[in-house]
Every structure is written in C-alpha cells, then in structure tokens.
Amino acid sequence: DVKVTQSSRYLVKRTGEKVFLECVQDMDHENMFWYRQDPGLGLRLIYFSYDVKMKEKGDIPEGYSVSREKKERFSLILESASTNQTSMYLCASIAVGLAVGEQYFGPGTRLTVT
Amino acid sequence: GENVEQHPSTLSVQEGDSAVIKCTYSDSASNYFPWYKQELGKRPQLIIDIRSNVGEKKDQRIAVTLNKTAKHFSLHITETQPEDSAVYFCAAKVITGGGNKLTFGTGTQLKVEL
Numbered sequence: 001d002v003k004v005t006q007s008s009r010y011l012v013k014r015t016g017e018k019v020f021l022e023c024v025q026d027m028d029h030e031n032m033f034w035y036r037q038d039p040g041l042g043l044r045l046i047y048f049s050y051d052v053k054m055k056e057k058g059d060i061p062e063g064y065s066v067s068r069e070k071k072e073r074f075s076l077i078l079e080s081a082s083t084n085q086t087s088m089y090l091c092a093s094i095a096v097g098l099a100v101g102e103q104y105f106g107p108g109t110r111l112t113v114t
Numbered sequence: 115g116e117n118v119e120q121h122p123s124t125l126s127v128q129e130g131d132s133a134v135i136k137c138t139y140s141d142s143a144s145n146y147f148p149w150y151k152q153e154l155g156k157r158p159q160l161i162i163d164i165r166s167n168v169g170e171k172k173d174q175r176i177a178v179t180l181n182k183t184a185k186h187f188s189l190h191i192t193e194t195q196p197e198d199s200a201v202y203f204c205a206a207k208v209i210t211g212g213g214n215k216l217t218f219g220t221g222t223q224l225k226v227e228l
Binding site: 004031033035040041042043044045048058059090094102103105106107108 | 115120148214219
C-alpha cells in the first residue's frame with residue numbers, strides 16, 4: 001500500500017515567516033508533485049520533481065521553492081509567507097514507469113497565514 | 115500549456131438517478147484522462163481513467179467517454195448512492211516520458227440526496 005505522508009495536517013504561520021512543508025513517500029517513486037487546492041480553482045500544480053535534485057516549475061510557482069535531496073522526500077518552501085498563500089497543500093507521487101495509473105496523494109496540509 | 119475546463123461546479127441528484135460531469139481540454143496532444151474522487155476531508159483517489167485510443171471505459175456503475183475530435187470527456191455515474199457524494203476532478207496528461215504531469219479541472223461537488 002503506497003503511503004504518502006505530509007509533515008502537518010494543520011499549520012498556522014504569520015506573514016513573512018519562512019514555511020517548510022514536507023512530503024515523504026515510501027514506494028521509491030521518482031516523480032513527486034506539490035499542488036495547492038482552493039475552492040473553485042481545483043488542484044493547481046506548484047512544482048514537480050522527476051528525480052533527486054531535479055525540479056520543474058508548475059503552473060503557479062511564484063512565491064514558492066522546492067527541495068529534493070533524497071528520493072523519498074520533497075519539500076515545499078514558502079520563503080516569506082503571505083496571506084494569499086493560505087490554502088490546502090497536497091503532495092503526490094507516481095513511479096516513473098507508470099505514465100498512466102494512480103498518482104498517489106498525501107493527506108494534505110491546511111496552511112493558514114495570518 | 116494544457117487547460118482543462120469542468121462543468122458543472124455543483125451537481126445535486128436524487129439517489130438512484132444518473133450523474134454526468136463533463137470536461138474539455140485544449141491540448142490535442144493529451145492522451146490520458148483520469149478521474150479522481152475526493153471525499154470530504156480525504157485525499158483525492160483515482161476512480162477511473164481512459165487513454166486516447168479508447169472511446170469508452172466502464173467499471174461497474176462508473177463509465178468514462180472520450181471524444182478526441184471535440185476534445186471532451188465525461189464521467190457517468192449510474193444508480194447513484196449517498197456514498198457517491200464527493201468532489202470529482204477530471205484531469206488530462208500528455209504522456210511523453212518520465213516527466214508527465216496532470217492538469218486538473220476545477221472540480222464538481224456531487225451531492226446525492228436521499
């Protein structure tokens with residue numbers, strides 16, 4: 001059973017703080033993704049990574065950065081949190097050999113920036 | 115890049131009725147179309163998918179149809195039950211190699227009423 005875990009379910013941070021969201025998967029997946037989910041906007045891709053130390057911008061990368069030092073871990077970084085980054089953040093992973101098939105999601109982190 | 119539009123944003127049906135959710139995509143190179151179901155407070159999970167070389171796929175009460183010419187695909191749920199109540203997301207992917215990424219629709223909140 002694939003497990004994708006995220007470091008926190010709920011997080012409250014202040015404007016200007018540096019925020020780290022961590023994602024870990026235990027199935028040796030090469031591809032990992034970070035999305036944010038907002039009502040009426042669906043799931044929007046922030047960044048993704050094809051392999052260790054590789055990263056690519058998604059559709060809304062502004063204000064975010066990522067780190068993939070180990071295959072199982074993909075971190076999302078908010079360099080200076082702002083209120084418009086209040087959202088649900090979902091991590092996902094899929095094996096590189098699976099061009100089709102389920103992309104497994106983590107449980108999500110609900111981030112509130114005050 | 116790819117753009118996926120999904121309609122309706124909310125759908126309410128009586129138990130036992132059918133529900134249809136429609137999506138359109140913009141990139142004619144997209145060749146894989148999964149549907150995800152997200153129950154309240156839970157992570158999205160794959161329920162059915164279809165590749166572009168297939169026009170229709172069925173799995174018990176769920177079916178997906180694809181019209182490549184018109185660039186739209188639909189999810190059909192028959193004999194709806196209360197446990198079908200959830201948010202449904204369509205997505206499109208261009209399968210080109212290891213670096214595949216999904217573009218999601220904005221989601222449909224389905225409510226099955228008793």
